[in-house]
Amino acid sequence: MTMLRVGGLQKHFGGVLAVDDVDLELAEGELHAVIGPNGAGKTTLIHLLSGALKADAGVIVLDGRDVTRLAMHRRVRLGLARSYQITSVFPNITVLENLALAVQGASGRDDRDRARTELGAVGLGARADDLAGALAHGERRRLELGLALATGARLLLLDEPMAGMGPEEAARIVDLLSALKRKRTILLVEHDMDAVFRLADRITTLVDGRVIASGAPEEIRRHPEVRRAYLGEEAPQ
Amino acid sequence: MRDTLYIPLRPWPTLGVVAALALLPLAAATLGQPFYVVFATRVLIYALIATSLNLLIGYGGMVSFGHAAFVGAGAYAVAMLMPAGVASAWLLWPAALLAGAGFAFLVGAVSLRTRGVYFIMITLAFAQMAYYLVLSLRVLGSDDGLTLSNRPSLGLVDLNRDTTFYYAALAILLAALAGMRVLLNAPLGRALQGIRDNETRMEAIGFATYRLKLLVFVIAGAAAGLGGGLLVSLNGLVGPNLLNWTQSGLLMIMVILGGAGRLLGGALGAVLLLVVEEAIAEHTIHWPLVIGVVLLAVVLFAPQGLSGLMRRRA
Numbered sequence: 001m002t003m004l005r006v007g008g009l010q011k012h013f014g015g016v017l018a019v020d021d022v023d024l025e026l027a028e029g030e031l032h033a034v035i036g037p038n039g040a041g042k043t044t045l046i047h048l049l050s051g052a053l054k055a056d057a058g059v060i061v062l063d064g065r066d067v068t069r070l071a072m073h074r075r076v077r078l079g080l081a082r083s084y085q086i087t088s089v090f091p092n093i094t095v096l097e098n099l100a101l102a103v104q105g106a107s108g109r110d111d112r113d114r115a116r117t118e119l120g121a122v123g124l125g126a127r128a129d130d131l132a133g134a135l136a137h138g139e140r141r142r143l144e145l146g147l148a149l150a151t152g153a154r155l156l157l158l159d160e161p162m163a164g165m166g167p168e169e170a171a172r173i174v175d176l177l178s179a180l181k182r183k184r185t186i187l188l189v190e191h192d193m194d195a196v197f198r199l200a201d202r203i204t205t206l207v208d209g210r211v212i213a214s215g216a217p218e219e220i221r222r223h224p225e226v227r228r229a230y231l232g233e234e235a236p237q
Numbered sequence: 238m239r240d241t242l243y244i245p246l247r248p249w250p251t252l253g254v255v256a257a258l259a260l261l262p263l264a265a266a267t268l269g270q271p272f273y274v275v276f277a278t279r280v281l282i283y284a285l286i287a288t289s290l291n292l293l294i295g296y297g298g299m300v301s302f303g304h305a306a307f308v309g310a311g312a313y314a315v316a317m318l319m320p321a322g323v324a325s326a327w328l329l330w331p332a333a334l335l336a337g338a339g340f341a342f343l344v345g346a347v348s349l350r351t352r353g354v355y356f357i358m359i360t361l362a363f364a365q366m367a368y369y370l371v372l373s374l375r376v377l378g379s380d381d382g383l384t385l386s387n388r389p390s391l392g393l394v395d396l397n398r399d400t401t402f403y404y405a406a407l408a409i410l411l412a413a414l415a416g417m418r419v420l421l422n423a424p425l426g427r428a429l430q431g432i433r434d435n436e437t438r439m440e441a442i443g444f445a446t447y448r449l450k451l452l453v454f455v456i457a458g459a460a461a462g463l464g465g466g467l468l469v470s471l472n473g474l475v476g477p478n479l480l481n482w483t484q485s486g487l488l489m490i491m492v493i494l495g496g497a498g499r500l501l502g503g504a505l506g507a508v509l510l511l512v513v514e515e516a517i518a519e520h521t522i523h524w525p526l527v528i529g530v531v532l533l534a535v536v537l538f539a540p541q542g543l544s545g546l547m548r549r550r551a
């Protein structure tokens with residue numbers, strides 16, 4: 001079963017082609033990583049897939065349905081949710097209320113029990129009644145992830161969930177994503193190569209908006225162009 | 238479980254304030270100042286209108302600079318219908334409400350496509366268009382406005398008695414505040430405040446933010462329209478100045494003074510502004526200056542407005 005099929009996706013900002021003729025396919029249950037240097041177009045790709053930006057060209061098919069022109073909230077209702085590279089939560093309400101809002105957004109109902117379940121899933125159970133604005137960086141990143149999870153989306157687009165984290169916090173996210181694997185389809189944008197190679201079923205490499213390689217982690221690790229453009233000495237052996 | 242957005246009902250203070258308001262006409266009669274009843278009624282109506290604007294600005298983050306247009310829509314609806322033979326407040330006031338809602342729907346449908354400063358400017362532009370339209374239309378009395386020979390009838394009670402009108406306005410204001418509390422505590426109210434704080438994220442978790450904002454904009458327009466209908470019913474006259482941008486600005490000042498995003502913010506601001514105006518306007522023509530200084534002080538030292546100060550004491 002194909003969960004997401006993207007064909008010929010394109011987006012430019014003025015003269016910059018941020019996403020250039022990108023094709024992508026995610027099978028149901030797959031964890032698909034998208035890697036590439038800064039400015040490669042990864043965040044723009046997520047903006048396009050989620051509906052935050054309109055594509056200049058190309059099609060986006062979610063679960064057999066063309067969603068290319070659908071508004072962001074409509075895509076969420078169809079089971080596609082994203083997280084942000086720059087944390088975007090609601091700082092003035094509690095952590096639990098944040099998640100309840102996400103549950104309400106996708107389902108239409110203010111269901112605190114479900115919100116509490118999601119709270120446990122991202123390991124913030126002890127922080128339920130604290131204001132989101134009072135969380136430490138790592139906790140805020142987990143709440144960021146939790147907002148996407150709490151929509152109940154079957155397809156998650158995660159934009160650098162480990163951004164700015166120390167090794168311990170990053171390991172928690174890896175555990176969290178491992179637990180999600182197979183239950184949800186995940187498109188993971190991430191710079192932490194250890195995490196990517198441990199988690200991904202397949203990897204797509206983006207450079208200057210173009211896909212330069214796509215395949216199993218082993219293929220990508222050995223791919224000469226990927227090594228030159230991005231991995232360099234970073235690639236875990 | 239902590240609920241930061243929930244607005245509790247504090248029964249004793251509420252009862253106290255309602256009782257005091259209910260006794261006010263008696264006090265005015267005892268003091269031999271019946272004029273105060275009409276003045277207090279005007280304050281109650283402005284409290285309703287400012288409360289509806291507070292819903293937009295304080296809870297929805299929609300800084301509308303054209304709220305007077307919806308007040309005007311309601312007022313002129315009543316002023317047009319009464320000479321045409323509609324005498325019952327049961328018809329006139331709902332008509333004012335619908336006029337406000339309808340006009341708010343039109344303005345909101347366009348303006349809510351924009352955000353920030355653009356939203357402020359476009360709502361102002363719409364309101365000024367309405368102002369100049371009224372000013373130029375002979376059937377609406379141009380700059381003379383329209384006058385009514387008497388007040389609407391309200392079944393058994395006689396609105397021509399000032400005290401009766403006062404109680405009608407008080408009942409409407411209390412119903413509106415109770416309704417607003419219910420709305421804000423409901424999922425819709427939580428969504429509205431989420432949109433105020435982070436609209437993009439709200440879309441990203443599935444909220445149809447444009448439609449939600451439009452719905453609330455129409456509700457606020459309806460309440461403002463009703464307020465306009467009440468004003469013209471009370472005064473027996475309406476002029477284009479009711480729609481002018483200075484009126485919209487005055488309503489915004491009420492909301493800021495009283496406390497944006499506080500249930501009673503609009504009402505308190507209306508009371509404060511109108512009482513101060515009443516008290517000092519006859520002594521000095523510089524009263525707008527006084528209001529300006531007070532406003533500055535509030536913004537600098539009490540950003541939560543009067544209701545914020547009272548909360549801090551409590």
Ligand SMILES: Nc1ncnc2c1ncn2[C@@H]1O[C@H](COP(=O)(O)OP(=O)(O)O)[C@@H](O)[C@H]1O
Pocket residue numbers: 013016017018036037038039040041042043044045
């Ligand atoms: N809103 C924007 N306006 C103009 N240029 C943009 C905008 N967003 C991204 N870009 C440009 O598009 C390219 C891709 O950016 P981005 O998708 O953020 O890359 P990544 O997430 O891979 O680091 C960069 O050259 C960036 O400068």
Ligand SMILES: [Mg+2]
Pocket residue numbers: 042043044085
């Ligand atoms: Mg990025």
